[in-house]
Amino acid sequence: MTIRFDGLGFRYPGSDHDALREVSASVGRETITLVTGRLGSGCSTLLLAAAGLAPHVTGGTRQGTVTTLGHDPASAEGRRALAGRLGFLLPTPWTQLSGMAFTVREEVGFGPANLGWPRERIDEAVQRALVRVRAQHLESRDPRTLSGGELHRVVLASVTATDPEVLLLDEPVLELDSAGARLVYDLLPAMASERTVVVASTDVDRAAEVAGRVLLLDRGSLVAQGSPTEVLGTASTVAMGASTTVASIARSAGMNAPFPLNVAAAVRCLAR
Amino acid sequence: MTVLRFDDAWFAYGDRPVLRGVSLSLEAGETVALFGPNGAGKTTLTKLIVGLLHPGRGAVWVCGRGTQDRKPEQLARQVAYVFQHPDQQLFERSVSAEVAFAPRLRALHPDDVDTLVRDALRRAGLETVADEHPFDLPPAQRKLVALAAALAQQPQLLVLDEPTQGLDRSGSARVVEVVRGLRAEGVAVLAVTHDSAFVAEAFGRSLVLDGGTIAHDGPTAALIRDGSMLARFGLTRPPAASLSLALDLSERPVRIDEVTKALAARLAPRYLHDSNA
Amino acid sequence: MIIGFVTGTGLLHRAHPFTGVTIALAVAVLAFALPAPVGPAGLTVMLVLLALVAGLPRVLVTALTFAAPFWAFLFLIHVVFGDNPARGLAVAGQITAMLLGSLLVLASVHPGRLVDALLTAGVPFSVAYPLAATLQSVPRLQARAGAILDAQRCRGLAVGGSLWRRVRAVVPLAIPLVLGALAEVDERALALEARGAGSPARHTPLNPPADSHLDRAVRWSLLLVVLLAVGVRIAS
Numbered sequence: 001m002t003i004r005f006d007g008l009g010f011r012y013p014g015s016d017h018d019a020l021r022e023v024s025a026s027v028g029r030e031t032i033t034l035v036t037g038r039l040g041s042g043c044s045t046l047l048l049a050a051a052g053l054a055p056h057v058t059g060g061t062r063q064g065t066v067t068t069l070g071h072d073p074a075s076a077e078g079r080r081a082l083a084g085r086l087g088f089l090l091p092t093p094w095t096q097l098s099g100m101a102f103t104v105r106e107e108v109g110f111g112p113a114n115l116g117w118p119r120e121r122i123d124e125a126v127q128r129a130l131v132r133v134r135a136q137h138l139e140s141r142d143p144r145t146l147s148g149g150e151l152h153r154v155v156l157a158s159v160t161a162t163d164p165e166v167l168l169l170d171e172p173v174l175e176l177d178s179a180g181a182r183l184v185y186d187l188l189p190a191m192a193s194e195r196t197v198v199v200a201s202t203d204v205d206r207a208a209e210v211a212g213r214v215l216l217l218d219r220g221s222l223v224a225q226g227s228p229t230e231v232l233g234t235a236s237t238v239a240m241g242a243s244t245t246v247a248s249i250a251r252s253a254g255m256n257a258p259f260p261l262n263v264a265a266a267v268r269c270l271a272r
Numbered sequence: 273m274t275v276l277r278f279d280d281a282w283f284a285y286g287d288r289p290v291l292r293g294v295s296l297s298l299e300a301g302e303t304v305a306l307f308g309p310n311g312a313g314k315t316t317l318t319k320l321i322v323g324l325l326h327p328g329r330g331a332v333w334v335c336g337r338g339t340q341d342r343k344p345e346q347l348a349r350q351v352a353y354v355f356q357h358p359d360q361q362l363f364e365r366s367v368s369a370e371v372a373f374a375p376r377l378r379a380l381h382p383d384d385v386d387t388l389v390r391d392a393l394r395r396a397g398l399e400t401v402a403d404e405h406p407f408d409l410p411p412a413q414r415k416l417v418a419l420a421a422a423l424a425q426q427p428q429l430l431v432l433d434e435p436t437q438g439l440d441r442s443g444s445a446r447v448v449e450v451v452r453g454l455r456a457e458g459v460a461v462l463a464v465t466h467d468s469a470f471v472a473e474a475f476g477r478s479l480v481l482d483g484g485t486i487a488h489d490g491p492t493a494a495l496i497r498d499g500s501m502l503a504r505f506g507l508t509r510p511p512a513a514s515l516s517l518a519l520d521l522s523e524r525p526v527r528i529d530e531v532t533k534a535l536a537a538r539l540a541p542r543y544l545h546d547s548n549a
Numbered sequence: 550m551i552i553g554f555v556t557g558t559g560l561l562h563r564a565h566p567f568t569g570v571t572i573a574l575a576v577a578v579l580a581f582a583l584p585a586p587v588g589p590a591g592l593t594v595m596l597v598l599l600a601l602v603a604g605l606p607r608v609l610v611t612a613l614t615f616a617a618p619f620w621a622f623l624f625l626i627h628v629v630f631g632d633n634p635a636r637g638l639a640v641a642g643q644i645t646a647m648l649l650g651s652l653l654v655l656a657s658v659h660p661g662r663l664v665d666a667l668l669t670a671g672v673p674f675s676v677a678y679p680l681a682a683t684l685q686s687v688p689r690l691q692a693r694a695g696a697i698l699d700a701q702r703c704r705g706l707a708v709g710g711s712l713w714r715r716v717r718a719v720v721p722l723a724i725p726l727v728l729g730a731l732a733e734v735d736e737r738a739l740a741l742e743a744r745g746a747g748s749p750a751r752h753t754p755l756n757p758p759a760d761s762h763l764d765r766a767v768r769w770s771l772l773l774v775v776l777l778a779v780g781v782r783i784a785s
Binding site: 048051053056057058079080083084086087088090092095096098099100101102106109110111112113114115116117118119122142158159162 | 754
């Protein structure tokens with residue numbers, strides 16, 4: 001088990017309601033895990049808690065426990081132990097630039113440099129990260145001149161530069177056009193083969209295609225966990241508006257649960 | 273009435289041409305989507321509409337008048353623009369005050385302002401949060417506040433920049449309803465977007481901006497059904513349309529409600545058959 | 550009009566970041582330590598020449614834009630309504646010199662290189678980074694302010710025109726700017742922490758700038774000049 005949540009509750013500072021309530025679940029390496037639900041149900045917060053950024057940077061109060069790679073990621077001991085082993089991608093690309101780099105190479109190297117790695121190790125890590133996201137050709141560019149899709153790839157390379165064992169992605173395709181989104185989802189399975197990947201997204205149509213496991217949140221509580229079909233194919237999930245378009249159409253058209261999540265599944269269903 | 277017209281409009285940033293002879297026209301009540309890769313000039317085109325930029329060559333006409341000698345604050349009477357990031361404009365202490373900003377600038381009678389605000393809030397589904405501070409709302413709702421504020425401008429042309437980005441299913445459905453409502457009232461709507469599912473629901477016509485010109489201008493449904501055109505412009509076919517085509521549903525609809533109906537019709541005789549068996 | 554780093558290969562760009570910073574600090578002290586009005590005026594002239602030689606004429610335009618109102622004001626007080634033109638000239642020279650000094654440094658010292666130089670010198674990351682971030686904040690705020698102005702104009706906000714109109718326009722422009730900047734700070738703090746910025750390990754400089762003999766000579770000479778000027782000032 002890579003990440004374990006035990007009765008996790010969380011409330012942001014100054015907030016009048018809990019962002020997370022009594023969430024108990026575990027995330028492993030075997031497959032990409034999708035955390036989803038309606039907007040505001042706590043998906044981003046769950047990822048921030050897994051990385052310890054909530055409450056360490058966000059402030060707020062946490063109940064229950066979070067164990068990531070065997071440590072509490074928000075504690076001082078956990079942060080030391082986990083340095084460089086967690087990668088976190090936030091939804092807006094430009095706020096993730098360090099602002100200090102002349103070139104993409106320096107930008108991607110920012111993370112390893114912060115950990116004090118020696119130059120040669122940083123150079124190798126940067127090359128590997130750029131190759132992984134197919135952005136070697138951007139290596140000498142000024143980060144400020146990158147287009148949206150290029151920027152996204154560079155930021156993705158930057159958060160994987162330390163070769164983290166856990167990669168947490170919060171709405172990874174929010175600002176991308178179709179081609180850019182396709183590229184990110186194409187890259188995810190390869191990344192998932194070498195580390196634990198968790199994606200928080202309301203873009204269920206695309207995300208459900210690559211995920212092998214789904215955690216469904218509603219107003220901060222975990223209401224379902226399991227395979228995509230088990231979680232997203234039920235009438236209640238569809239009624240909540242948290243499932244795929246195809247599932248929603250299938251239900252409205254009078255098909256029976258479990259509803260097909262994508263076109264291929266729908267075609268198979270109807271062929272029978 | 274022609275609400276918007278581009279006559280061979282050119283625009284360059286310094287010596288880098290971005291728009292190379294764009295020509296298009298929009299009538300009242302038309303809903304048009306503008307696709308195109310990032311960096312193709314879509315935002316530049318919208319800035320030409322609202323008067324933030326002026327064409328280097330050619331002309332842009334809004335409601336029959338050229339934009340060359342008009343300022344954005346003047347064009348605001350006819351055109352409302354919802355920017356991609358609403359946080360760039362929200363500043364009032366309550367949602368209703370924010371929505372009232374534009375009507376108040378026009379020195380309308382307070383009662384008229386109230387009516388406009390209430391109507392806009394209702395359309396955007398924001399009645400319950402009318403007294404909240406916009407920055408206390410989640411980002412998705414702030415987007416709807418910006419939309420409501422634009423509706424209160426009572427424009428003849430509404431320009432939307434990535435209106436569904438960051439919204440979930442219910443939020444996008446709300447924007448679809450707003451657009452359909454405006455169409456029924458004769459307001460023209462132009463949306464810059466990547467969200468082909470959203471476009472299929474509410475926009476009858478689709479333009480693709482590529483290489484500085486309009487590379488395609490035609491009915492949305494036809495574009496969505498045409499796999500080679502979608503591939504050529506790097507667009508994705510929305511799931512509802514994919515389902516419709518994969519199942520070869522009658523009339524190959526692309527809108528969710530029509531696909532649902534066609535699918536139900538396809539299933540009905542089967543279930544009847546099953547219950548008879 | 551750009552405040553902040555401008556890409557270039559001139560004299561100041563090639564200098565070590567500490568040299569640029571030393572120049573700005575030295576100017577700040579010398580502007581008041583040198584005998585007025587000749588001292589500040591002479592300093593200003595030298596900085597203008599430096600800007601030209603270093604390939605940064607745009608900085609002069611920016612400086613002029615900011616300094617002109619002050620000159621007009623000082624002219625009114627000390628020449629038209631007063632009788633001490635020398636004093637007016639002195640203050641004008643001091644303000645202009647400091648303005649030019651800071652703008653030249655902002656334009657030629659890249660925050661990243663400054664941080665690298667500080668880290669190579671042993672300054673902890675938690676001290677070095679906020680400094681760089683502050684230097685970067687001005688161009689970012691400028692860009693954001695422009696976007697906000699555009700958005701509000703499209704809602705009917707008239708800018709320009711009467712003073713009252715301009716004053717009324719400040720709130721719808723300032724609030725999104727501040728709130729947006731604060732929200733960005735929050736997101737950036739998360740992103741930086743996630744990339745190890747809070748790490749106690751010593752940050753490896755990625756592009757340590759070269760420190761030439763000329764750089765060191767210039768810095769030491771400036772230090773000497775400053776000490777001399779201050780010494781003479783105190784003694785007299």
